[in-house]
Each structure stands twice: as C-alpha cells, then as structure tokens.
Amino acid sequence: MSSHPVLMHTALDATDVRGLAEFYRELLGVRYRPGDETPVEGEDWLVLVDGDGRRVLAFQWVPELARPDWPRHEVPKQMHLDFRVPSAAELERHRRRAEELGATLLLDRTGDAEEPLYVLADPAGHPFCLLVGSE
Known part of the structure; x- marks a missing residue:
C-alpha cells in the first residue's frame, strides 16, 4: 500500500458533458464506468474507464467555459x-x-x-x- 495519494482520473470541465465524454471514449477506445453508459437528463458528471475498469478521465458540467486560445495566453489552457x-x-x-x-x-x-x-x-x-x- 502506497503512503502517497494515487491519481484516480483527470477531470475536464465541459458545457456538453456527454459530447466531450464521447469524443474521448472514441479517441481512446475506453468505455463508460458502469451506470454512466446511458444518457440521463441533466447529467453533470461522467467517468470513462479502461479495459481493466481503472478510471481514465472524468467530465464535469459547467454552465460556461471560455475556450483556451493556445498558443496565445489571453485564455490559458490551464492543463493539457x-x-x-x-x-x-x-x-x-x-x-x-x-x-x-x-x-x-x-x-x-x-x-x-x-x-x-x-x-x-x-x-x-x-x-x-x-x-x-x-x-
């Protein structure tokens, strides 16, 4: 057992949680965690897992999101x-x-x-x- 925290997943903000989750699901060949497969009205949190069921990415709803303008820095990318x-x-x-x-x-x-x-x-x-x- 590690004495350090272990990364569960990386969470991305999105105004369209299902749409962004679908993009990464297709791109990475991963799947939804059990219970997240079927779209639900007003969903605000989804998790994608790998073939072993380990969390990979999560998506959290936000009402608005300023699109990063990389490589400029007026709206920073904040993470990638x-x-x-x-x-x-x-x-x-x-x-x-x-x-x-x-x-x-x-x-x-x-x-x-x-x-x-x-x-x-x-x-x-x-x-x-x-x-x-x-x-």
Whole structure:
C-alpha cells in the first residue's frame, strides 16, 4: 500500500458533458464506468474507464467555459493531456481519427526529429498532444 495519494482520473470541465465524454471514449477506445453508459437528463458528471475498469478521465458540467486560445495566453489552457503512440504512421492515423471525431489541429510539429507531435483541441477547446514516444 502506497503512503502517497494515487491519481484516480483527470477531470475536464465541459458545457456538453456527454459530447466531450464521447469524443474521448472514441479517441481512446475506453468505455463508460458502469451506470454512466446511458444518457440521463441533466447529467453533470461522467467517468470513462479502461479495459481493466481503472478510471481514465472524468467530465464535469459547467454552465460556461471560455475556450483556451493556445498558443496565445489571453485564455490559458490551464492543463493539457499528452497521448503517446508507437510510430509516425500511428501518429498520422490517430490525428486523422481525432479530427474525424471533432478535434481541431492547433500545431503540426511532425518535422521535429526528436519528438514529432501534433497539438489538437478537443471539441470543448482543451488542448491535447499526440506524440511518438515510448513508455
């Protein structure tokens, strides 16, 4: 047993909780925790879990959300998520998938030989990175 806190999940604010949860569910190939699968009127909290049932992301309703304007800083991103893939080919495949699911490309840094990556924004505007990396 650890004597330190353990991260349960990362929670993202959203004005459309189900819509943002669906984006990440499809992008990451995860599922809703039991009880969250069926949309409910007025839902304000959803959790996604991995194949082993471990919490991955949560989504909390807020009445309004200023969309980050990265790379400017008038509305800061406040946090972002990084997702790694094993190869340049997978990087391209997952960028296309993310855009098909509603993401917007913010930065193409695939020409960087040391760490090729894309910065995208999810449908609510939260920036996230897709990069080639190892564990």
